[in-house]
């Protein structure tokens with residue numbers, strides 16, 4: 001996992017829980033704790049940070065990942081404003097993740113292992129999203145979709161219809177933004 005993800009997690013944790021929260025979390029999780037944005041670090045370190053934060057807060061790791069994704073979007077919008085321009089709404093932004101956003105991310109962060117999504121506009125107006133990644137970070141994706149929706153001043157209902165965490169080969173979600 002690229003260091004930028006750890007940097008964003010540090011910024012989100014510090015903003016919500018104060019300056020001591022990040023060093024305390026790093027200590028409790030037993031991870032390295034020094035992350036440069038372009039560096040690559042074991043996926044297990046993100047999971048250890050998320051699981052430790054969840055235990056401290058009395059939440060599930062899924063809750064923490066969703067929270068992190070949501071808080072990451074405003075931080076990403078400050079770091080990469082160019083990636084947010086030209087979209088009329090959250091749906092078009094999210095739908096461009098394979099074709100524009102993550103390809104740009106791969107140029108900026110060599111070796112980034114960005115996931116691939118399948119998008120399908122359903123007849124009922126929902127956006128069907130299929131997610132597959134060996135990292136199984138579907139709840140991070142949910143949080144990023146929520147954060148993107150906040151960014152555009154909209155609301156969204158997300159249903160997680162099938163999940164890799166329950167043994168399904170991939171995650172299936174729907175996102176419904178009011179017309």
Ligand code: HEM
Pocket residue numbers: 001002003004005076080083084093094097101102105109111112113114115133134135136137138140141142144145148
């Ligand atoms: C400006 C917006 C975005 C930026 C800059 C960005 C950047 C990144 C970066 C740097 C990674 C880490 C890759 C690695 O360390 O190997 C990543 C992973 C990921 N991104 Fe994005 N991303 C953006 C938007 C989104 C959106 C909208 C979604 C959801 C639809 C999304 C879903 C994910 C997920 C789930 C991962 C975790 C890796 C995995 O699942 O295997 N990203 N992204």
